[in-house]
Amino acid sequence: MSAATQTAQHGLSEHSHGAGVPIQTRYERKRSTNVQDFPAISAREEQWRYLSADRLGGLDADTLSEFTGDLAITHSDGVTTAWVGEENPAFGGAGIPEERPSAAAWGSAKQAYLVTVPANQKSDVQIALSSDSAEPSALHLIIDAKPFAEATVILDHKGHAILGENVEIIVGDEAQLTVVSIQDWDDHSIHASTQMARLGRNSRLKHVVVSLGGKTVRVASSTEFTQPGGDTEMLGMYFADAGQYLENRLYVDHAVPNCKSRVTYKGALQGEKAHTVWVGDVLIRMAAEGTDTYELNRNLLLTDGARADSVPNLEIETGKIEGAGHASASGRFDDEQLFYLQARGITxxxxxxxxxxxxxxxxxxxxxxxxxxxxxxxxxxxxLERSGS
Known part of the structure; x- marks a missing residue:
């Protein structure tokens, strides 16, 4: 497979959170389909500050096996599916990797499973991915929603796997697409998923990530606006138990004028060494006048010994915007809420x-x-039953 590389400029962002260390300007990160273009994972890199290589189970290796689990799909009439290679125009149509595990999965999955959602109709698609293999493997999925399409696509991950996954989401002009990605693996699974979306003119994407099962689950989701009028809503929910590591990294690239984005992620944690990480990057480029964006992360710590890291980042290169903001908070139960309920006879x-x-x-x-x-x-x-909360 040929490699494509996008060389980065050098520079630091003007706005950063966490540890007081400036991060590399988000759009300047290297992008490449060649795993050799990325160094070994190190905590010195911002994107690996919280997650060490040993928790990835080999998904950062030069080569991975191709996914051999079951992939079952049900869909409405008119939806088509096919395994395609890099010669297909949809292959790489939503973006290319910008970190090592994603590039390893890209190069190791020789074909991508393409789901094409037809224009001018309403469609539903459910893709159930299941596995019982402990061998590090790679999978590439592409969802291509044609102009004026209206669809919901559900990706449902179950079983046992050590999986590196790339999901491309192409939203055509005037299309409305909802993508739901559920990570409900068994207790020993490891999953690193990169989900890249590219939006056309006046298109709308609702992207929902739900992470419940798995030893280590890392979902890196991005949205890139390519034409004015785009609207994205990026939502997430996660529940971490003892020893479980769940990470969500978001990136919204406002590269064109008059687009809107809303990010809302909520998580609950319980048990010793339950650990969640949420990092939200929003970039408003110089050309993106009229941008309206806001990101929010909330974490509820149910027991001692749990840790939630929440890092919002906002880079603004133009002052001609409708609005931009972010908020994050992690804490325990609201005593007033509990008192209110208990005062009404609830235990x-x-x-x-x-x-x-x-x-x-x-x-x-x-x-x-x-x-x-x-x-x-x-x-x-x-x-909740398991914890007795």
Whole structure:
């Protein structure tokens, strides 16, 4: 497979959070399909500050096996699927890797599974990925929503795997697309997923990430606006148990005028060494006048010994915008909420469960699939039962 490389300029951002160390300007990071263009993973790199290479289970190696698990798809009439190579125009149509595990998966998956959503109709797609292999493997998926399409695509990851995954999301002009990625692996799985979206004129993307199962799960999601009028809503929900590491990295690239983005991620943590990381990067370039953006992260720590890192980053290169802001907070139960519920005859344990349900339900309700909503709600109930909260 031929390699494509985009050489970076050099520079530091004018705005950074966490540890007081400036980060590299977001759009200047190297992008390449060749894993050799990326150095070994090191905590000196901002994107690997929290996650060491040993937790990746070999997904940073030069080569990986191709994914051999099951990939089952159900879809509406008119949706087409095919395995395609790099000669297909959709291959790389949403972007290329900008870190080592993503490049390793790109080079190791010789073909991509392309799901084409037809124009001018409403469609539903569900892709169930399951595995029972402990061998580090690679998978490449492409979702291509044609102009004026309206669709919901659900990616459902289950079983046991050590998986490096690239997901490309192409949203055509005037299309409306919802993509839901569920990580519900068993306790020993490792999953590194890079999900890149590119939006056309007046298009809308709702991207939802739900991470519940797995020893180490890292989802790096990005949205790039290519034409005016784009709108993205990036939502996420995660629940970490003892010893579990869940990381979400977001990037919104406002490169053109008059686009809107909203980012809302919520997480709950319980148990010793439960660890979550959320990093949200928003870039407003000089040409992106009229931008309207806001990002929010909230974490609820249910027990001692849990840790949540939350790092919002906002880079603004023009003052001619509608609005830009961010907020993050991590804390324990609101004593006033608990008192209010207990004063109405609800036990403390049930009051705590009601608070957690309400906290996470905001994200679950954004999924337009009743069966999936019920399943996720039951998963949260099971987590709470396990902890006795």
């Amino acid at each position: 403390e344990i049930e009051a705590r469960r009601l608070v957690v349900r309400g906290f996470l339900n905001e994200i679950i309700q954004q999924i337009d699939n009743e069966q999936i909503r019920e399943r996720l709600t039951k998963s949260i109930e099971a987590e």
